[in-house]
Amino acid sequence: MAASGVPIQPRDQLGRYMLPQAPEDAGYYVYGNVGGVPGTGHLAQYAHPNMLSVIFWVEREWQAIDDRKFGIGNISVANGLKYDHHTHMKGIEMDIRPVRKDKMVGHAARCSYMDTAVYDREATIKLVRLFLQHPMVRLIYFNDEKVQQATGGRVKYWPDHNDHLHIEIWERP
Numbered sequence: 001m002a003a004s005g006v007p008i009q010p011r012d013q014l015g016r017y018m019l020p021q022a023p024e025d026a027g028y029y030v031y032g033n034v035g036g037v038p039g040t041g042h043l044a045q046y047a048h049p050n051m052l053s054v055i056f057w058v059e060r061e062w063q064a065i066d067d068r069k070f071g072i073g074n075i076s077v078a079n080g081l082k083y084d085h086h087t088h089m090k091g092i093e094m095d096i097r098p099v100r101k102d103k104m105v106g107h108a109a110r111c112s113y114m115d116t117a118v119y120d121r122e123a124t125i126k127l128v129r130l131f132l133q134h135p136m137v138r139l140i141y142f143n144d145e146k147v148q149q150a151t152g153g154r155v156k157y158w159p160d161h162n163d164h165l166h167i168e169i170w171e172r173p
Contacts, residue, residue, distance in 0.1 A: 012078035016046040016091040019055065024025060027059040029105040031097070032073040034083055036064050041107075044074045044083065048091035050136055051075065051169055055094070058130045061086040069105050070127055071097035073164060095164045099123035099143070107132045113144035124165075131167055141166040 010018040021030055021042050021158060032041035047055070055072065066090065073095035080089045087093050100111055101120045111118045125147055131137050132154055139156035142148070142165040148155045 010046075010078075012046050012080075014079055014091070014172060016078070016080075018047055018078075019045040019047055019052065019075060027054070027063040027069055028072050029109075030073075031071050031107050031109065032095075033107075034077065037046045038107075041073070044077050044088070044106060045072070046078050046091055046171070047075045047094070050092060050172060051092055051152040052168055054131070054134050054136050054167075057134055058127075058147070061130050061133075062127060063088045065126065066123060067097075067098060068103050068123065069138065070099060071105065073097070087166075089167075090171060093166065093168045096127075097164055098134060099127055108162055111145055113142070113147070114162065121146060126154060128165065136172075137139075137167060139166075139172045 001064045008045060009020060019030065030041055030045060032044060034040040034043050074088050077090045078087045079082050096110060097109065097112055098116050099120045100109060102118055113119055121144065128140060128147060129152055131140060132151060140155045141161045142155050143157050143162045
């Protein structure tokens with residue numbers, strides 16, 4: 001058990017694992033909550049093993065080119081139960097934040113692509129391109145038109161995706 005009382009890597013009945021919450025020297029940080037309740041973000045971070053592979057691959061590649069952490073939010077709740085999202089029930093969809101210029105992390109690090117003082121478009125494009133290099137990544141939604149253009153249209157518009165990217169992998173066993 002970790003100091004917070006959360007097992008090191010909980011697993012649900014469907015074989016999904018909770019994303020490690022604070023690994024030392026990780027290239028990502030976690031954020032979010034379930035139903036607006038502070039301190040519950042980890043409850044919505046159960047990922048299919050293939051999603052974990054994508055995350056860890058991108059994290060390694062990202063750390064080789066940038067010293068900032070990227071933020072990982074909702075994936076799914078244990079056992080695929082429906083919650084605040086219409087999606088995010090299979091552990092194959094994940095929300096991440098755009099990259100910030102100031103290296104801020106945590107819940108307060110939220111930013112939109114319209115927050116030009118803190119949003120780092122070029123770094124976000126680099127991060128998105130890393131995700132798109134992975135063969136398991138099926139689609140990405142994010143509303144910054146310049147990111148969409150820079151990725152050859154592989155990133156798509158979806159309502160309410162100004163302050164996070166939605167990344168989905170192919171569903172495979």
